[in-house]
Amino acid sequence: MTDSKTSETENADLEQFRTETRAWLEANCPPEMRKPATSDTDVFWGGRNAKFSSEPQRIWFERMRDKGWTVPDWPKEYGGGGLSAAEHKVLRSEMAKLGARPPLSSFGIWMLGPALLKYGNEAQKKEHLPKIAAGLIRWCQGYSEPNAGSDLASLQTRAERDGDDFVITGSKIWTSYANYADWIFCLVRTDSAAKKHDGISFILFDMTSKGVTTKPILLISGYSPFCETFFDGVRVPKSHVVGTVNRGWDVAKYLLQHERAMISGMGERGVGRPLGQIAADSVGADALGRLDDSTLRGRIATFDVDEAALAACAERAVDLAKAGQAHPAFSSAMKYYGTELNKRRYEILMSAGGVDALEWESERSRQGARPRAWLRTKANSIEGGTSEVMLGIVAKRILDLPGA
């Protein structure tokens, strides 16, 4: 009896929260922010050199920041909204109903924040989390190296002790937005005698530190959002190590779970116009009002089935985590499927668009938004761990199949 009473009041509270949230979003989310960003430059990433692409973008960001809703589920003392998991779900669903875009996108929110909340000491949390929440510092991820991609733990960038500092020497590659980032979270080798996974530390430093240089790399999409990053004797206080020295692999793996969950959710699932309608614009309809390309129609319908099923699974993953029943490697399963599905989505979009989807530099095509996005999706199944690596993780960690 008492139990059902409590859950009744909880439900009533949640319903009230829903009503208030809906009203607040309705009143505060500018109409321009109720559709997906049109391109990467239309996304607000924060940081010391941040610029808003429009006035509505600024207003939306500032209002959400003031409520702590750039990071709704972080504790209030670190600049978050202090929402419970259930309230967070309500906020997300109300934002989705309105088509409201996230006010701030950042590696700090998606990746570093959760890792700091779990492994950071109090001083590190107080120092970094509120700046992430307020979009003041933009972070980049220094994991991959030229000879350590999928085999990440074989990384060679060295950090040597010198008094109270570490001195870091080496290089990273594929560092997304390193040229725009203010700080980096970085994996370094602090013990080269130890076993591969045991000598790695997770360290934070300012990209303006002496000895840091970056060099952008041009991608097939025509953009160059990622870089080679070089460290030449960069001095970093040892207090900037997150967790224990030489135990950085734990932090790194935990962060990767969040990165994978984030990547698996990319591709604006359920947002924007349905594929079937987009295709109808260019392909046209047959006498029965169906898409006039039965094979394409079948591909879209099968895609729709799989997308709806994946959305249910993403919802279930959250519910499982809340119930304490989630397998820690489940994000790899979701990452694998979500990214392969997103590639399928863009293959269909290209096919549906025909020659219109091929324009690269024109006003009409918004500077080739669609083909560039199509090319970008090809990275989804590479970044954050490749599809092959995800399947390997599922096979070994979830299915417990014997290691090679």
Place this chain on the structure above:
Amino acid sequence: MALVLTEEQSMLRDSARGLISDKAPVSHLRSLRDSKDPTGFSKELWHSFAEMGFAGLLVPEEFGGSGLGFMEAGVVMEEIGRTLMPSPFLATSVVAASALNRGGNAAQKSEYLPKISNGSLLATLAIDEGAKHRPLQTNLQAVRAGNGFKLSGAKALVVDGHVADLFIVAARTAGSAGERDGLTLFLVNPRAKGVSIERTIMVDAHNAARIELSNVEVNADSVLGEVDQGAALLDGVLDIGRGAVAAEMVGLSEEVFNRTVEYLKNRKQFGKLIGEFQALQHRAAELYVDIEITRAATMKALQALDADIAKAASAVAVAKARAGTTATRAVQEGVQMHGGIGMTDQFDIGFFMKRARVCEELFGDANYHTEQLARARGY
């Protein structure tokens, strides 16, 4: 609603699993098949099922049932899928009980529902006439005659058709094949004059029949729901059946998968466990992901049915389409990864392959449901 089982649902699963794995492992189906059992299922087991409250799981308490929901029915179906237990649960307790409960008048409900609950009445839906599931193509004729109707026509794949005590027959009282209007559901006594029943021994060794009606007389009281307006009732009942079969396929897929992964961990070739080969590891991992996604979609569909049957169609279409594709893949990979032994009758895995094929055809295959989704979305 969270997409995880509640404590009560987990308890229900455990008790269903206990009974089913104990009394009806795959060997149970095998011996019914080998002995050409005339009933095709164990009556004794069905009574235990009824005593535990499963037979009347969806029947409201006022009619002697447990008054539970479709999530709970799905929990039981999934367990049935794990051992392929042949039982009247799907046809009687899920589909027919829902048809009576949703479409029945007071007299019909109080006559049939208590008997379904206590396990004494078996009922089934007779709908498809052609090789593929096409409810609107119903062409069995019901012509008015005096105070009632005369039914003539034939039905295929009537689940439990040769043991049922009651048929719920979809017939055409107006219009022509393909039209929505003019469909009516009738309650027909299998022993009525003019009914002939042929038990069809199917690939999966589960019960099914072809039935033929020739001038079968029924009175006006045997109309379930409204004359000419049966399509909406039928839609809902079929969606309930689809959600249940999807749950059975999830159970079946997971069971084949678990057996296959066990095999990968034990079978050695080239001096290694075959589970060490990455080619097999990756296929197993993909299948795992497929099953998890399908499980979530199926839970979503069952929840949608519990919330509002009339609005559940798309979620059900997604679940049934996914379940068909996933189960097909699961049984194919299961046989392939077992190698030669997977092809033998002596080994159980083939039973799953056969049942998956039948479940795929029941109430519409993956293509059918994918097509439904495309239409619902207007392209």
